[in-house]
Amino acid sequence: MATKPKKQRKYCAVYSCMKTDREPDLNFFRFPRDANRRRTWILAIGREDLLSKCDTMNHTSYHACSLHFEESAIKIVKQLKEDAIPTLSLPDLSEDNKKATKSIETQTEISLISPEKTEASDLLSEEETSNKKRRKTNDKLTSNLKRKRKARID
Numbered sequence: 001m002a003t004k005p006k007k008q009r010k011y012c013a014v015y016s017c018m019k020t021d022r023e024p025d026l027n028f029f030r031f032p033r034d035a036n037r038r039r040t041w042i043l044a045i046g047r048e049d050l051l052s053k054c055d056t057m058n059h060t061s062y063h064a065c066s067l068h069f070e071e072s073a074i075k076i077v078k079q080l081k082e083d084a085i086p087t088l089s090l091p092d093l094s095e096d097n098k099k100a101t102k103s104i105e106t107q108t109e110i111s112l113i114s115p116e117k118t119e120a121s122d123l124l125s126e127e128e129t130s131n132k133k134r135r136k137t138n139d140k141l142t143s144n145l146k147r148k149r150k151a152r153i154d
Contacts, residue, residue: 012065015046015091028063046091
């Protein structure tokens with residue numbers, strides 16, 4: 001009797017994010033193949049500990065969950081656009097890391113939170129709004145996918 005190999009669990013690599021693929025409403029995206037984009041992701045998600053092995057790491061072993069991407073960065077439910085970078089629900093970065101990240105963001109043309117929105121309540125309400133939009137889009141995409149599957153069966 002042959003036994004099935006256990007499915008390897010996916011964990012979000014974003015610093016302080018404890019999400020796993022056991023949560024049905026989340027999608028997980030592998031780190032990019034391109035080392036420069038992978039380095040950008042590592043800095044954006046606050047995992048400087050991974051920088052030393054960025055060039056040699058197996059990119060398929062590391063994932064970021066859909067909570068960290070704007071809905072405009074997602075092509076379809078489980079696929080990111082080529083230039084997508086995690087920008088949502090990220091950890092606070094120290095001053096040194098902010099400088100390094102800012103230079104990379106300038107190169108990749110990522111928009112930063114405006115300086116006047118430094119109040120925690122402003123950031124929280126902005127994040128809540130973004131999360132609601134993401135959930136709404138995800139629900140629409142899921143219902144469209146179910147409809148398409150049902151149409152194929154019929």
